[in-house]
Ligand SMILES: Nc1ncnc2c1ncn2[C@@H]1O[C@H](COP(=O)(O)OP(=O)(O)OP(=O)(O)O)[C@@H](O)[C@H]1O
């Protein structure tokens with residue numbers, strides 16, 4: 001939008017701006033400009049300073065008061081640059097431009113102003129989408145199911161109760177454990193997560209309880225275990241069902257007595273640690289299968305949090321996706337803004353077996369590929385969404401479509417049949433197309449028949465005779 005009280009200057013500028021490819025609106029002073037803004041949202045405003053009825057300064061103040069962040073470029077006459085700079089500084093105008101305005105300078109300035117404006121708008125949008133309601137620590141979720149989880153976390157965090165967290169892989173069990181720790185009175189202490197599935201039985205006890213020097217072959221130094229490292233903090237026992245049952249018995253004793261014995265140690269160490277446990281298997285089934293001790297389970301399952309699969313809370317895809325885009329933009333120095341409608345539809349249709357971890361991986365790849373702007377279907381891995389069912393070999397419209405993995409022999413037969421179909425069974429023409437002799441074609445057909453145990457068609461001999 002151009003705001004200038006001098007009609008000739010106004011129309012000259014309007015012509016220049018429209019020749020740069022922009023749609024233009026004009027106003028003769030600040031008051032008229034505000035009226036125009038009711039129905040037109042410009043990407044930038046060019047305004048003169050001295051005008052009757054609301055001058056440039058008053059217009060800028062009014063825009064600021066309304067929270068309108070449209071970038072404004074102030075037009076100044078010769079010799080008033082200092083004033084223009086102070087206006088840019090004090091009233092947060094985007095920049096100033098000396099009259100007479102040069103087209104190339106104006107073009108560059110407009111481009112920069114609009115670019116910056118878009119960035120500000122995007123950031124605001126991202127921040128709005130991450131309204132407080134939908135966020136707890138690093139956890140994002142607006143679905144009723146996640147809101148319920150957030151509320152349970154807020155209730156249980158301040159207590160010292162053990163929490164047993166279940167949910168499919170990638171649903172956010174570790175993030176939930178961290179949120180509980182962060183909102184608890186122990187947040188100043190450490191948060192230690194130990195993956196019981198990643199350690200062999202021989203190491204897990206030393207990892208959990210620590211060991212004294214010489215406790216076993218290879219114990220060259222004394223080492224504190226996870227319980228000691230989480231002193232006054234929180235210990236997450238991840239994949240608890242994978243822990244050897246014998247170790248589970250020792251673990252239960254440590255928790256019940258709030259004391260730990262290092263392997264090879266002679267004294268017990270008092271511990272003040274809140275214990276959380278997580279698993280992506282059904283604890284009831286693990287108990288039935290004798291993989292999880294029932295007494296340990298009841299001790300840890302004072303409070304149960306069961307995280308829903310992403311496919312059962314699809315309304316979280318957009319808010320989590322938006323938060324992930326923001327994080328991954330930062331990580332990779334990209335400027336991706338949002339997911340296209342097509343991508344959202346694809347995301348809706350997908351069943352997300354890997355849950356949020358899978359969503360994160362898909363978005364990370366797409367952010368890197370897109371680098372800026374919108375994430376589109378072409379940025380997604382082909383594994384996403386329903387795959388078209390492709391026969392190993394098919395013949396759509398005179399083409400031969402072959403999936404990798406089909407043996408050469410079958411491709412050859414399919415191609416020969418395609419050539420025959422194409423020539424209405426004229427074998428001489430088919431052989432020409434295939435670049436083989438009629439004799440070879442005949443031999444191959446006979447071979448295929450013999451393999452299938454089929455009879456020769458009646459016209460076979462005639463053709464050979466005619467060759
Ligand atoms: N609600 C959420 N909001 C934002 N990010 C999430 C959310 N849930 C999970 N994530 C992200 O998804 C990934 C997997 O989360 P996490 O490691 O907590 O899952 P998990 O349930 O412990 O998985 P596993 O059973 O495989 O150990 C992490 O990158 C995490 O940051």
Ligand SMILES: [Mg+2]
Nearest residue numbers: 173174238278
């Ligand atoms: Mg985990």
